[in-house]
Amino acid sequence: MSKNIIEEFNSYREKMNERILATDNKILKRIFSVDSMAYQEGALSVQTKELLGLMGSLVLRCDDCVKYHVQKAWQEGVTKEQIIETFALANVVGGTIVIPHTRRALEFLESLEESSSCT
Amino acid sequence: MSKNIIEEFNSYREKMNERILATDNKILKRIFSVDSMAYQEGALSVQTKELLGLMGSLVLRCDDCVKYHVQKAWQEGVTKEQIIETFALANVVGGTIVIPHTRRALEFLESLEESSSCT
Amino acid sequence: MSKNIIEEFNSYREKMNERILATDNKILKRIFSVDSMAYQEGALSVQTKELLGLMGSLVLRCDDCVKYHVQKAWQEGVTKEQIIETFALANVVGGTIVIPHTRRALEFLESLEESSSCT
Amino acid sequence: MSKNIIEEFNSYREKMNERILATDNKILKRIFSVDSMAYQEGALSVQTKELLGLMGSLVLRCDDCVKYHVQKAWQEGVTKEQIIETFALANVVGGTIVIPHTRRALEFLESLEESSSCT
Amino acid sequence: MSKNIIEEFNSYREKMNERILATDNKILKRIFSVDSMAYQEGALSVQTKELLGLMGSLVLRCDDCVKYHVQKAWQEGVTKEQIIETFALANVVGGTIVIPHTRRALEFLESLEESSSCT
Amino acid sequence: MSKNIIEEFNSYREKMNERILATDNKILKRIFSVDSMAYQEGALSVQTKELLGLMGSLVLRCDDCVKYHVQKAWQEGVTKEQIIETFALANVVGGTIVIPHTRRALEFLESLEESSSCT
Numbered sequence: 001m002s003k004n005i006i007e008e009f010n011s012y013r014e015k016m017n018e019r020i021l022a023t024d025n026k027i028l029k030r031i032f033s034v035d036s037m038a039y040q041e042g043a044l045s046v047q048t049k050e051l052l053g054l055m056g057s058l059v060l061r062c063d064d065c066v067k068y069h070v071q072k073a074w075q076e077g078v079t080k081e082q083i084i085e086t087f088a089l090a091n092v093v094g095g096t097i098v099i100p101h102t103r104r105a106l107e108f109l110e111s112l113e114e115s116s117s118c119t
Numbered sequence: 120m121s122k123n124i125i126e127e128f129n130s131y132r133e134k135m136n137e138r139i140l141a142t143d144n145k146i147l148k149r150i151f152s153v154d155s156m157a158y159q160e161g162a163l164s165v166q167t168k169e170l171l172g173l174m175g176s177l178v179l180r181c182d183d184c185v186k187y188h189v190q191k192a193w194q195e196g197v198t199k200e201q202i203i204e205t206f207a208l209a210n211v212v213g214g215t216i217v218i219p220h221t222r223r224a225l226e227f228l229e230s231l232e233e234s235s236s237c238t
Numbered sequence: 239m240s241k242n243i244i245e246e247f248n249s250y251r252e253k254m255n256e257r258i259l260a261t262d263n264k265i266l267k268r269i270f271s272v273d274s275m276a277y278q279e280g281a282l283s284v285q286t287k288e289l290l291g292l293m294g295s296l297v298l299r300c301d302d303c304v305k306y307h308v309q310k311a312w313q314e315g316v317t318k319e320q321i322i323e324t325f326a327l328a329n330v331v332g333g334t335i336v337i338p339h340t341r342r343a344l345e346f347l348e349s350l351e352e353s354s355s356c357t
Numbered sequence: 358m359s360k361n362i363i364e365e366f367n368s369y370r371e372k373m374n375e376r377i378l379a380t381d382n383k384i385l386k387r388i389f390s391v392d393s394m395a396y397q398e399g400a401l402s403v404q405t406k407e408l409l410g411l412m413g414s415l416v417l418r419c420d421d422c423v424k425y426h427v428q429k430a431w432q433e434g435v436t437k438e439q440i441i442e443t444f445a446l447a448n449v450v451g452g453t454i455v456i457p458h459t460r461r462a463l464e465f466l467e468s469l470e471e472s473s474s475c476t
Numbered sequence: 477m478s479k480n481i482i483e484e485f486n487s488y489r490e491k492m493n494e495r496i497l498a499t500d501n502k503i504l505k506r507i508f509s510v511d512s513m514a515y516q517e518g519a520l521s522v523q524t525k526e527l528l529g530l531m532g533s534l535v536l537r538c539d540d541c542v543k544y545h546v547q548k549a550w551q552e553g554v555t556k557e558q559i560i561e562t563f564a565l566a567n568v569v570g571g572t573i574v575i576p577h578t579r580r581a582l583e584f585l586e587s588l589e590e591s592s593s594c595t
Numbered sequence: 596m597s598k599n600i601i602e603e604f605n606s607y608r609e610k611m612n613e614r615i616l617a618t619d620n621k622i623l624k625r626i627f628s629v630d631s632m633a634y635q636e637g638a639l640s641v642q643t644k645e646l647l648g649l650m651g652s653l654v655l656r657c658d659d660c661v662k663y664h665v666q667k668a669w670q671e672g673v674t675k676e677q678i679i680e681t682f683a684l685a686n687v688v689g690g691t692i693v694i695p696h697t698r699r700a701l702e703f704l705e706s707l708e709e710s711s712s713c714t
Contacts, residue, residue, distance in 0.1 A: 016222035019229070027207035027514045028221075034506045035215050038687045043676035048643055052650045052681060056688040057216065059452075059651040061300065062180065064219035065688075081638035086647060088265035092633045093651040093660075095416075095452030096273050097295065100302035102266075103254035110257070135341035138348070146326035147340075149391045154334050157384045157568040162557035167524055171562060174528045175535040175569040176335065178690075181299065183338035184569075200519035205528060211514040212532040212541075214654075214690030268629045276449045276622045281438035286405055290412045290443060294450040297413040297571075303450075319400035324409060330395040331413040331422075333535075333571030373579035376586070384564035385578075392572050414573065418657065419537065421576035445622035453630050454652065457659035459623075460611035467614070492698035495705070503683035504697075511691050533692065538656065540695035 005111050009067050039072070047078050051086050058090035058098055058105070066105045074112050083109055124230050128186050158191070166197050170205050177209035177217055177224070185224045193231050202228055243349050247305050277310070285316050289324050296328035296336055296343070304343045312350050321347055362468050366424050396429070404435050408443050415447035415455055415462065423462045431469045440466055481587050485543050515548075523554050527562050534566035534574055534581070542581045550588050559585055600706050604662050634667070642673050646681050653685035653693055653700070661700045669707045678704055 020028055039049045050073040057065035073083055087105060091098045139147055158168045169192040176184035192202055206224060210217045258266055277287045288311040295303035311321055325343060329336045377385055396406045407430040414422035430440055444462060448455045496504055515525045526549040533541035549559055563581060567574045615623055634644045645668040652660035668678055682700060686693045 013219075013222070016226060019225055020218075020221060023203050023225070025203050025207050027510060028203075028210060030506070030510045030513070031207075031210050031215065031218075034503060034510065035218075035687055037506070038503045038684055042680050043674060044646070044680045048646065049680075049684060051639070051643065051647060052684050053688060055647045055650045056654040056685065059454075060216050060654055060689070062216045062219060064222075065216055079638060084261050084263050084266075085637050085639045085644075088263050088269075089633055089644060089647050090651065091266060091269050091452070092630055093452050093454055093648060094655070095448070095450050095455070096269065097298050097300045097303055097416075097450055098452070099258075099269075099273075100251075100300060102258060103251070103302075106257055106261070107254060132338075132341070135345060138344055139337075139340060142322050142344070144322050144326050146391060146395045147322075147329060149387070149394070150326075150329050150334065150337075153384060153387045153391065154337075154568055156387070157565055161561050162555060163527070163561045167527065168561075168565060170520070170524065171527060171531045171565050172569060174531045175566060178532040178692075179335050179535055179570070181335045181338060183341075184335055198519060204518050204520045204525075208514055208525060208528050209532065210690070211511055212529060212690050212692055213536070214686070214688050214693070216654075216688055217690070265629060265633045268625070268632070272622060272625045272629065273449055275625070276446055280442050281436060282408070282442045286408065287442075287446060289401070289405065289409060290446050291450060293409045293412045294416040294447065297417055297573075298451070317400060323399050323401045323406075327395055327406060327409050328413065329571070330392055331410060331571050331573055332417070333567070333569050333574070335535075335569055336571070370576075370579070373583060376582055377575075377578060380560050380582070382560050382564050385560075385567060388564075388567050388572065388575075392575075417573050419573050419576060421579075422573055441618050441620050441623075445620050445626075448623060448626050453626065454655050454657050454660055456615075456626075456630075457608075457657060459615060460608070460659075463614055463618070464611060489695075489698070492702060495701055496694075496697060499679050499701070501679050501683050504679075504686060507683075507686050507691065507694075511694075536692050538692045538695060541692055 005108060006071070006115060009064070009108075010071075013064070013068070047073065047076050050076055050078060051082065054083070054086050055090055055093075058087065058101060059094035061094070061098060061101050063101055063104055066101060067108050070105055070109050071112060074109070074116075080109065080113060124227060125190070125234060128183070128227075129190075132183070132187070166192065166195050169195055169197060170201065173202070173205050174209055174212075177206065177220060178213035180213070180217060180220050182220055182223055185220060186227050189224055189228050190231060193228070193235075199228065199232060243346060244309070244353060247302070247346075248309075251302070251306070285311065285314050288314055288316060289320065292321070292324050293328055293331075296325065296339060297332035299332070299336065299339050301339055301342055304339060305346050308343055308347050309350060312347070312354075318347065318351060362465060363428070363472060366421070366465075367428075370421070370425070404430065404433050407433055407435060408439065411440070411443050412447055412450075415444065415458060416451035418451070418455060418458050420458055420461055423458060424465050427462055427466050428469060431466065431473075437466065437470065481584060482547070482591060485540070485584075486547075489540070489544070523549065523552050523558075526552055526554060527558065530559070530562050531566055531569075534563065534577060535570035537570070537574060537577050539577055539580055542577060543584050546581055546585050547588060550585070550592075556585065556589060600703060601666070601710060604659070604703075605666075608659070608663070642668065642671050642677075645671055645673060646677065649678070649681050650685055650688075653682065653696060654689035656689070656693065656696050658696055658699055661696060662703050665700055665704050666707060669704070669711075675704065675708060 050069055054069035087102050169188055173188035176188055206221050292307035325340050407426055411426035444459050526545055530545035533545055563578050645664055649664035652664055682697050
């Protein structure tokens with residue numbers, strides 16, 4: 001069942017990202033390309049950048065963005081403890097208003113964990 | 120199936136707006152009436168005002184408000200290209216945090232487009 | 239059917255709060271404990287504090303936080319009229335962007351009202 | 358010197374509110390009138406409503422709105438302890454991002470306190 | 477004296493934008509270039525786009541962004557009435573929390589008006 | 596002159612933090628203590644945590660919080676390039692609305708840089 005949360009998120013995201021690019025709006029295309037460039041290795045590692053993306057997404061309380069960066073961080077080898085420390089920091093900076101988003105973020109993280117251990 | 124997204128949104132919205140007005144709270148009633156007055160033709164056209172409402176809703180990331188203004192703009196004859204340029208501007212001003220909301224906004228817009236071409 | 243909205247909210251909330259505490263992150267634990275301390279009787283009554291929590295949640299547009307404080311306020315004996323005046327004030331301060339959240343908040347409040355009158 | 362913070366705030370606020378009304382935009386006028394109606398005695402007392410306004414202003418981090426509601430609450434006889442409990446709750450709900458605004462809010466509150474004791 | 481608000485804003489903005497570009501960070505450079513592309517004539521006119529930028533800036537309550545778009549809109553020939561209708565709409569969508577920003581926005585707009593009529 | 600920005604920020608911050616603690620509100624005290632605990636070495640380094648704090652502060656657009664974390668990161672040996680990459684990421688996630696805050700953040704960072712090279 002946990003696989004569903006992940007697959008549902010990814011398939012909708014991919015489908016609609018394609019449709020956004022299909023509108024052929026050049027500004028939206030540039031934003032998408034700047035977005036992927038921004039998370040590439042630089043003075044900061046990819047792992048740190050994904051955690052920064054997660055932090056920004058949590059305090060701005062965007063569940064889909066949170067899911068995306070939890071997944072990316074996890075795929076890049078960031079540990080569960082490091083992701084949870086980022087959750088904690090976001091709850092400090094952003095307040096208890098972040099708690100409901102932390103619930104959904106943890107559910108997603110533990111689904112990723114489960115689905116990796118299944119294989 | 121695309122009709123469902125539209126109908127579901129509109130029927131819940133109408134049902135609950137009625138219940139809000141049924142509470143007979145005079146401040147809520149005034150807000151509802153100021154809200155409809157604000158989008159009427161003035162120094163700016165109804166079309167421009169709906170796009171301004173859409174812009175505000177996108178950067179504040181309120182999906183229901185976005186749907187409402189996409190629908191109103193569409194009904195007022197704003198073109199798909201104009202709505203998408205508003206999406207693009209909202210992603211510039213509000214950042215990539217607006218992308219997930221743009222996905223749902225585009226899905227709603229394309230549902231409207233489909234359902235108009237069906238008739 | 240209204241019971242479902244309430245039970246669904248509470249059971250997911252409880253399940254995931256337990257999982258958050260189970261991560262054993264000491265910052266998250268402290269935030270949870272500060273959070274419950276903050277709403278205890280002091281210079282302000284518990285009722286007023288729950289309404290303040292509701293106000294903060296409405297203007298920050300966090301549906302789950304809104305549900306939580308509507309429920310707590312209701313359990314503490316705050317009246318429907320007082321809760322609705324708080325909704326109204328949140329719509330004044332936070333703008334029409336709060337309306338969709340007010341719809342869901344009112345639906346939740348009226349579900350609580352129904353389910354109390356059933357017993 | 359503390360009198361300056363208060364007078365500066367009030368004189369600029371009054372001067373510019375007059376200029377806003379002088380634009381003769383009917384929507385802005387309505388918002389101003391709904392705004393003053395919303396804080397009048399109802400199911401909730403004026404004191405509670407001012408604290409709700411303060412809470413909303415703090416979590417949305419609007420320094421001028423915070424000053425305004427601190428002043429109104431103070432004038433309505435809300436105690437320093439009650440205002441500070443509202444500050445505390447806003448820091449819980451809104452996070453440490455509210456701290457810098459709490460600094461300025463406390464400075465304003467203590468200026469009001471000083472200037473009342475001077476007379 | 478009104479000229480000072482305008483000049484102060486523009487000179488600090490230009491000086492620091494240059495320093496941002498001087499850091500030679502390619503992501504920041506791209507954002508700056510996407511930003512200027514986004515406001516160019518397209519399916520929507522430059523005037524409408526500036527008003528959209530103003531709307532986004534007002535509801536997100538960024539005073540500097542508001543000043544920037546008020547100035548650009550004014551330079552592009554948008555009338556005072558149209559700018560003020562955008563202020564009004566932003567106060568409807570974003571709530572009374574936008575009022576203090578509207579004060580500063582109007583002061584800036586009327587300074588622009590004065591300084592144009594001086595020449 | 597650059598020293599002034601830094602000293603002004605720090606002296607006001609320290610003075611008012613003391614006054615906040617002097618109110619003897621136990622919730623505010625706990626928040627202050629959770630806040631300092633949260634940035635201590637754990638699964639993530641102090642440097643990474645300061646950058647996360649900076650990221651959260653930038654996207655939530657809190658200038659004082661930004662200054663605080665720029666200073667802490669700098670003191671912990673985070674490089675200028677790493678801080679600027681965090682600025683860039685915050686502008687991607689949070690949008691062009693973050694630009695004015697980036698101007699002030701860079702000015703503060705370069706003041707720190709200057710004042711360290713002076714000694």
